[in-house]
Amino acid sequence: QEKKIFTVQGPYPIIRSLLRARGWVEKKFGGAGKAGSRPEWHHGSQETQLQEKAGDGDDAEQGEAALDPQLGSACCGAQPSQGTSEPLHSPSPPEEEEERWDEDPEAIHNLMSRLVRDQVPYFIWTNRCSAVDCRLLQQDQVVNHYARVGAFTTKEGLCQNLRNLPWFDQVDPDTFFPRCYRLRAVDERQAFIEDFHLTAARSLLKVAAEGAMDVLAGMEQPPKCSEEPGERVVPRNHVPHPMSSPAGPGPPLPPHLVEEALQVCGQHLSTLGQQDIDGDPPSPPTVGTDWNRFLQDYYRVVHEGAGLALSGAQREQCRALLQRLAGQLPQLGMEGDRNVWILKPAAKSRGRGKAGGSQEGEHVPCHGGVPPSPRVPCPGIVCAARLEEVLRLAGVCVAPSARVGEWVVQKYVERPLLIFGTKFDIRQWFLVTDWNPLTVWFYRESYLRFCSQPFSLHHLDPARHLCNVSIQKRYRLARGRHPQLPPDQTWSCRQLQAYLAQVGLGGAWHQVMVPGMKAAVVGALRSAQDLVEHRKGSFELYGADFIFGEDCQPWLLEINASPTMAPSSAVTRRLCASVQRDTLRVVIDCRDNPACPTGAFELIYKE
Secondary structure: OOOOEEEEOOOOHHHHHHHHHOOOEEOOOOOOOOOOOOOOOOOOOHHHHHOOOOOOOOOOOOOOOOOOHHHOOOOOOOOOOOOOOOOOOOOOOHHHHHHHOOOOHHHHHHHHHHHOOOOOOOEEEOOOHHHOOHHHOOOOOEEOOOEOOHHHHOHHHHHHHHHHHHHHOOOOHHHOOOOEEEOOOHHHHHHHHHHHHHHHHHHHHHHHHHOOOEEEOOOOOOOOOOOOOOOOOOOOOOOOOOOOOOOOOOOOEOOHHHHHHHHHHHHHHHHHOOOOOOOOOOOOOOOOOOHHHHHHHHHHHHOOOOOEEEOHHHHHHHHHHHHHHHOOOOOOOOOOOOOOEEEEEOOOOOOOOOOOOOOOOOOOOOEOOEOOOOOOOOOOOEEEOOHHHHHHHOOOOOOOOOOOOOEEEEEOOOOEOOEOOEOEEEEEEEEEEEEOOEEEEEEEEEEEEEOOOOOOOOOOOHHHHOOOHHHHOOOOOOOOOOOOOOOOOEEEHHHHHHHHHHOOOOOHHHHHHHHHHHHHHHHHHHHHOOOOEOOOOEOEEEEEEEEEEOOOOEEEEEEEEOOOOOOOOHHHHHHHHHHHHHHHHHHHHHHHOOOOOOOOEEEEEEO
């Protein structure tokens, strides 16, 4: 009568325990019997549900266990992943359970499950949206997924739909989401190539303005005075990026290269104000630039350390133009000067597939700071700093009609905030309890994931650049690693706040980082709001991954449906348990008592 019957699919012992403590009874499911031999979970035909597709764009991080079709779920033939999903136990005969329930705490729950085997579960927690067809649920059934969330939980969906954000809000997605292109679309592939060209031109201006690799015209040696204008400015208490190289051997490149970059960037600046609300970029500068030759010269300067011959006036011109561009391009600072891009499978997350690069901390020999091409195209996430390398990895041939793989390419954040010279990202949870009106809860706790090797843009291997736990577990920790870096490669956000206070950035967390992450989450959801199948009674917990720039500005990398709740460290063991506990407070307890505590969840947006 109280409708306190629940079903859990997947490795969620915390959810199961918390619901039992609230007086709920679990309806377990077994694998035996014919479909239709038991009452359905919900109204609707079994055949309709069994035809549900397993994809839907969700990238569940848990092992997939097939739900019993007798319970009205869509059984996609998936098997439990080893070490993640719990086995699906068939209940023991009731007489056996009655004899031993007082000896085995689980026995009474098995008995209770048999008593409700013909009842409808009113709370359903699964690890994939495709496990349940939400269209066939009764109104009073609660499930932890929405349909069609791939609009923002896949890389391709996020890339495409964030461009529509200016239609919904006065927010520029370029302020929180690194620019991104779907390479299978011909127009976007061409837009990426043009972006790569312009980024190379801006990068050359930065090198010239900073004076890190140049040779003043008429001088044989670069100035050595530490007070020389153009010296790289490093934020206070921040570890410098190991990216600058001294001028290499051989004559410096002539001044016309910088003149060409100044002309290209000047024309680009004049067109930036012409971009309209549709997000269509203005036509690229038409200066007759031989981009193949320009890029080869650019690679010589940035990757091989060749010098630049330029005058003091040219250097000032570079600085002045970059200052004007900074007012129009919010990503100018984070994009660095090496033109590194990151190539990702369009419909996946968490670095699924084998990442490219060296193995087990091995250093890959490289020419001019750029690793050689992998022997075969890599199905995982790959960093590349040459245009031809990106297009080759994505399977783009010279012919315009060539078939292109399912890839997105995104500007790599070359100037991230580092901790003891090591890159990290942050997993930030948020909860959506309604899409109409959009209702978003932000979790005040989060955790950091560190790379196993020190950050370097001269080596683009995954151990230095991809913070995913699923990737970093393949690598050994670097020798000489800073003793204050965690051995399990995980920090809580509280530890980050303590570190920031130590380096003089104590206000950054609450003044810059958290507000920026909240704005990015709301922006991403609003851009996809009309595409998600919203259902009253559903909710969903998501995990957003962010990286911070040197200025502590957060950059959204991706959003994961079904974020992992399997602990990989002491920090995640505590936080994963707490976020599940507080999720139930919001979606169950608050329904009966809107004034009840919601733990660390904060309501940040409600239309």
